[in-house]
Amino acid sequence: MNLNKNDNGLSSEEREKFAGLSRQRQPSPALETRIISLLKSKGLILMTPSQRFFTAPRLAGAFAVIALVTFGFSLGKWQSPASQPDPGLETFIMLLHESGSVDEHEADKVIEYGKWAQTIAQTNRLRAGAKLRYDGQLLRRIDEQLEARPFAPREDSNHLGGYFLIQARDYDEAVKIASSCPHLKYGGMVELRQIDKT
């Protein structure tokens, strides 16, 4: 580097060297986790209902529930002939709408949903089912520009919490199956829609 000892302004070469220094550097990934954890502990980032649910002391219980539900779904999926679509039956989707509030019976509810799914699977009527995460992305196209923005349901609004894909002869049977879902008992709403084969 050309040192400019007499004039205390920067020489052009010095300016160039300064301009060439990096402006960005990535910290360790652990820093991000640490900061988010601290912000949550201070209440500056709100935890979603699902995150609150999966905090101690419910965590151990929640893991047991997940294991049970997974087992329930797996049992239905792999042991039931209904895992193969029956071409003689219509397919319906049950969209489970719920509010964001979490009650103290949440763990019991999840177990009950798992047992219900297992029962439906045993009658060869269950095709699939899943609980949805609370966070997501909303995508739309505005003036030919794709906009993707983060989506997180408000606690006081209804949102999609999960779904079941079932098979039935017709709407009457589908309604009968859906009406036995424990989601209704707990104040949730089930939107039942037939899959259009065309």
Place this chain on the structure above:
Amino acid sequence: MQIITEYLAQLKDRRLVGNFLARRDEHSFRVLYHRHTPALYQLALRLVGWNFQEAEEIVQDTWLRTVEALAEFRWESGFRTWLSGILINRSREFYRARKKERHAIIADEMAAEVAVAENFDRIDLEQAIAALPNGYRQVLVLHDIEGYTHEEIGRLLEIDAGTSKSQLSHARRAMRDSLQAHTTGNTMRR
């Protein structure tokens, strides 16, 4: 062109901050974090003389303070400028708490990391800056690398603009002496 770029960046920051304030959710925060943290971390590293642990602590405190005060931010400056101001204040408090002047020496790990991406001229320059006394280093980093004016530095560091100019003059001289000594040493060793 620069003004347009800054204006668009400012618009995007306003939208992202608005998203976060509306939801207070983790995802919105992560978007802001990834947008600004690499620049904040680089600035923190230079201000503390490439001590990685201290730089991360300062960045962490900067984000905590930022989120605490975010709702009160009036957008009278750019969001990055505001963040940098908080970070600079935090780094000053950091040194004040330790009540000692640190003549930072770039660690071997830093030299190794920088060497991967940058040429040796730049390593020499970073080392010379890092070895400056704290007051000199802050002014030189803010003025010659970050582009702040002496008036802005004066406000950020709570010193007169004249003191900032004087510190910068001393800092540049010390940096050049350090580089000259390094160059001479290298020549003599050859």
